[in-house]
Amino acid sequence: MQSVRYRLVLAICLIPALLYVVIFQGGALATRSYMNEASLQASSALRLAVSALSGHLSRYEPLPALIADHDGIKDLVAHPNDNSLREAANLYLKEINTLLESSDIYVMTMDGSTIAASNYEEPTSFVGQNFSYRPYFQEAAKGNQSRFYALGTTSLKRGYYFASPIFVENNITGVIVFKVDIDSIETSWRGGEYKIFVSDPEGIIFMTGSPEWLYSSILPLNAERLQRTQASRRYAEAVLKPLPIKRDSLEEHQLMTISTAAGREYLVLSQYMPEADWTVNVLMETASVRAQARTTIVAVVLFLCLAGLALAIFLQRRARLEERMRMQLEARNELERRVEERTADLALVNQRIEEEIAERRLTEQELRKTQADLIQAGKLAGLGQMSAALSHELNQPLAAAKTYADSAAMLIDLERVGEARDNVRRISGLIDRMASISRHLRNFARKPNEKLRPVALDAAMADTLEIVAARLKAADADLEIDLSDTPMVKAGSVRLQQVLVNIITNAADAVEGLADRRIHVSAEHLDSKVILTIRDHGPGVPAAIAERIFDPFFTTKGVGKGLGLGLSISYNIVKDFGGSLSVTNHAEGGAVFRIELEAATVAQEAAE
Structure with missing residues (x-):
């Protein structure tokens, strides 16, 4: 009995020391373990945020250098006071800005x-x-490709700037700048599990999912930092303020407590983006991590207490073996039940963490697959558009050549050799025209290299009639042409014929089967412009499709009757000429296509 009491006293003395070790040392170990798991989760969010930012910016990085090589931009910086060049450059930049x-x-x-x-x-x-x-x-201005992020001093909108020098004959004559909006990425960070913000080298937050942190500094705002920031006017007139934070660390983990966030403590993971000179920071609240650690410690302490109780019961069992046997059995069963419950809770938490990690890995795999699919789709779309455009442009000359060939065979049978020879000559001309079309056909989103020259409208119309004559005859359409006293226009002969063939063919389709099948072609000279008008007496263009009529592959014809490329190609050809193509409905019915081209000057005509 004395030995039992001695052991009981010894156990009671050892329990406080054991609890101290478990609570303090075990608590630190559990906190470190859960903090490591939280760091792994936050690092995945950090990688995704950095990847999204890098992907968004890399889309625009090569564009300034490409546009700086545009002839219109080079001409403008060489002659900055030329209003016509400035107007053309403004329109071009606006269109590119909308497209991109x-x-x-x-x-x-x-x-x-x-x-x-x-x-x-x-x-x-x-x-x-x-x-x-x-x-x-x-x-x-020194000849380098540059990048910069700032708050616009004029627009007061944040953005990322890409700048490229404009070279003219190996001399830097200007600078072109792209400003990229970053608000869409910032919006995606709001309301999530993590708090994400991006800071500059001076520690100023300029992107964040928490608007109250914007333009706050996580570094001391000393005079040197403020002077560097104000010299570049990076944040215009925005008021910079320090973010009240207290930094701490837990071994290799960095911790931050923010006073404005109700004194919450965050685990901080950061990654520097050297190409953008940014630091992306992901903050994760440590409240849940510390709660898990406390729960673990409570479970362990409870287990030790129960084990101590079991030991005390065991030590007293010899003295009261018979009367305590039943109590020992109940206590042991209760202990096992509680241990199983705690173990099951911990296993469930671990399972959820493993499932979340697996889900994040699957998301990354799907993202890589989606990116690969988008690249392949872009290649197939480009290949399909080029092949469809070539087929569309060659169909009409081929149809005309077929008509002349059939006619020539009939004329030979009738021994009208002279007329048959003339048809063969026309077929040869059409073959030359198709060869010229195939040489000049390019993707209509790019500017062709064909040199513009003075072109006579009546000669271009005469060549056009050779191609569309068969279609006009099939539609029983009456083409009325008035091109008298019209000067020559600045264009490409073959491509201008392509535009006329496409629009007149569409007009023939519109009036086919109607009572009034007239098609009017007229031109007038206004200042330095020549306005060519093609009007039909068809049903006109519905308002619902007027804005889409020049889009690639858009057609109102039935299946197999059109690719929807003719008007799109015509629109881009006229645009390459420096003109414009538009469509309206006539007050008395029918569609009116209006082609505006530059008139060729006397000097240009003489040079040709």
Whole structure:
């Protein structure tokens, strides 16, 4: 009995020491373990955020250099006071900006003055503004590709800037700048499990899913940092303020407590993006991590207490073996039940963590597969568009050649050799025309290399009639032409014929089977422009499709009767000529296609 009491006293003395070790040392171990798991989860979110930012910016990085090589842009920086060049550049930049879904595109001379911009029509237009103080301009003016992020001083919109020098005869004559909107990525960070923000080298937060942190600094705002920031006017007139934080660490893990967030503690993971000179930070609350650690410690302490109780019962069993046997059995069963419950809870938590990791890995695999599918789809779309366009442009000359060939055979049978020879000559001309079309056909999103020259409208119309004569006859259409006293236009002969063939053929399709099958072609000279009008007496263009009529592969014809490429190709050809193509409905019925081209000057005609 004395031995039992001695052991009981010894056990009671050892219990506090054991609890101290479990609570403090075990608590630190459990916290470190759960913190490692939380760090793995947060690192996945950090990789996804960095990947999204890098992918968004890499789409636009090569574009400034490509547009800087545009002839219109080079001509503008060489002659910045030419209003016509400036107007053309403004329209071109606006169209490219809309197509690429960027924020702004603008061109600056070497003194930093903006001479053309995609937002030239807006109240916050950059035209006339001077941005020579921006680092992206200073770097590009030295001949380098540059990048910069800032709050716009004119638009007051944040963005990422790509700048490229404009070379003319190996001399830097200007700078072109792309501004990319980053609000869409920032919006996706709001309301998530993690708090994400991006800071600059001075520690100022300029992208965050928590708006109250915007333009706050996680580093001390000393005079040197403020001077560097103000020199580049990176944040315009925005008020910079320090973010009240307290930093701490748990072994290799960095911790941060933010006073404005109700004193919450966060696990911080950061990754520097050298190409953008950003630091992406992911914050994860540690409250759940510490709660898990406390739960584990409570479970262990409870287990030890129960084990101590079992030991005490065991030590007293010898003295009261018979009367305590039943109590020992009940206590043991209760202990096993509680241990099983705690073990099951821990197993469930581990299973959920493993499932979440597996789900994140599957998401990354699906993202890589989607990217590969998009690249392959883009290749197939480009190949399909080129082959369809070539087929569409050659069908009409082939149909005309077939008609002449059949006619020539009949004339030979009738021994009208002279007329048959003339048909053969026409077939040869059509074959030459098809060869010329195949040489000049390019993707209509790019500017062709064909040199524009003076072209006589009556000669182009005469060649066009050779191609469309069979279609007009089949539709029983009456073509009325009035091109008297019209000067020559600045265009490409073969491609102008392509435009006329496409529009007149569409007009024949529109009037076929109607009572009034007239098609009017007329031209007038207005200042330096020649307006060519083609009107039919068909049903006209419905308002619902007027905005889409020039889109590639858009057609209202039945299956197998059209590819929807004719008007799209014609629109881009006329645009390459420096003109415009539009369609309206006539007040008395029918569609009116209006082609506006530049009139060829006397000097140009003489040079040709």
